[in-house]
Amino acid sequence: MYRFTEECLTGIEKIDDEHERLFELINQTEDLLKNEMLEDKYNQVRAVLKELGDYAVTHFANEEAYMAAINDPELEYQKKQHMDFREKLYKMDFYNIEDLENQHEALDNLLRFLVRWLYQHILSSDIMIGKMPPLKEWREMADPCAFTDEYRTGVALIDAEHETLFEIVREANDLVKEEFVHDKFDRIVEVLAKLKQYTEEHFQDEEEYMESIGYPGLEAQKMAHQAFVAKLEELDLEQIDKNQQEYLEELMEFLFGWLSNHILRSDKLIEAGV
Ligand SMILES: [Fe+2]
Ligand SMILES: [Fe+2]
Ligand SMILES: [Fe+2]
Numbered sequence: 001m002y003r004f005t006e007e008c009l010t011g012i013e014k015i016d017d018e019h020e021r022l023f024e025l026i027n028q029t030e031d032l033l034k035n036e037m038l039e040d041k042y043n044q045v046r047a048v049l050k051e052l053g054d055y056a057v058t059h060f061a062n063e064e065a066y067m068a069a070i071n072d073p074e075l076e077y078q079k080k081q082h083m084d085f086r087e088k089l090y091k092m093d094f095y096n097i098e099d100l101e102n103q104h105e106a107l108d109n110l111l112r113f114l115v116r117w118l119y120q121h122i123l124s125s126d127i128m129i130g131k132m133p134p135l136k137e138w139r140e141m142a143d144p145c146a147f148t149d150e151y152r153t154g155v156a157l158i159d160a161e162h163e164t165l166f167e168i169v170r171e172a173n174d175l176v177k178e179e180f181v182h183d184k185f186d187r188i189v190e191v192l193a194k195l196k197q198y199t200e201e202h203f204q205d206e207e208e209y210m211e212s213i214g215y216p217g218l219e220a221q222k223m224a225h226q227a228f229v230a231k232l233e234e235l236d237l238e239q240i241d242k243n244q245q246e247y248l249e250e251l252m253e254f255l256f257g258w259l260s261n262h263i264l265r266s267d268k269l270i271e272a273g274v
Contacts, residue, residue, distance in 0.1 A: 002026055002115055007220040007266060008122045010129050015066065018059045019122055025052040026118070029111050033104070045107050052114065053089050060086075063126070070130055074254070078125055085117060123220075124227030127265075128257060138256065145170035145256065151263050154271040155209065161202040162263055168195045169256050176248045185240050188248065192240075195255070196232045203229070206267070215270055224266060228258060 004023040009016050029048045032041055060082040067075040092110055138144045147163040172191040175184055203225040210218045231254075239247045 001030070002119075005217070005220045007217065007224060008119075008127070010122075010126050012066065012130055015063055015126065015129065018055075018062065019118075019126070022052065022056060022059065022118060025055060026111065026115055029107075033108060033111065042103055042107065049107070049110065056089075056118075057086060063129070067129060072129060074125065074128060081121060081125060085121070088113075088117075119223050120227040120230065123224040124231055124258075128254070128261065138253065143170075145173065151260070151268075153263070153268050158206055158209065158267065158270070161198075161205060162259075162267070165195070165198060165202060165259060168198060169252070169259065173252045173256070176245075176252055189237055189240055192232075192235060192237075196229070199232065200229060206270075210270060213270075217266070217269060221266060224262060228262070231258075 002023055004020050008019060025048060029045055032045045032048060035041055064075065064079055067078060145166045147166045151162060152159050168191065172188060172195065175188050175191060178184060207222060210221060
């Protein structure tokens, strides 16, 4: 049973309802696969998977339409992710599994792929939908990366690490805004590498802490962390080389937006144990 947790909520009712429906279909598939009594279970599994695939496509269209309506800067990125997913699903061609002996394994693998993808996608990309507009103001703030009290979780180690993360983002952002540094892009690449390394260390420390207190939201946090690291790994450094100021500005918004959101919406719950 895969749980549609708090962490997955975007706060946009229609999108959340659709995500929840996707989880229902995933759980339905899992129940069928586990059921030893059903005679034609594989046909039933295929039917639910087909429904799931179709529903995901409808959902993507709705989500993209919503993002277009609010001018969400992540729209193009999301479209690309949705397209990749559709292609992968299509390539798997699970309606025509010839090797019937191994169909259980094939369907099980497919299900795992779907769950992993959806979790990661929702936790890294969808939870950011609609969260970017206030960040427009962020560009105009004197010190947007100031680590103000609202970010404090109450756990000293975590707070200190978050503060360092904000400092690294500030360093990157200052470079992005800087007009007269001649090796600006090389330095930005360096700072981003530092950010990635420190982020990974921080996630590890935070996860260890959550484990030590038996925090129930640990799994959801791990997923969110993995998704963010995956995004850092995907960064297109060539774009940075090509002096793409706009790309860098959007990247800074994304990094700061994700981190501040994650701290405010997730990390702050750790101390409360919920
Ligand atoms: Fe979505
Ligand atoms: Fe976290
Ligand atoms: Fe954190």
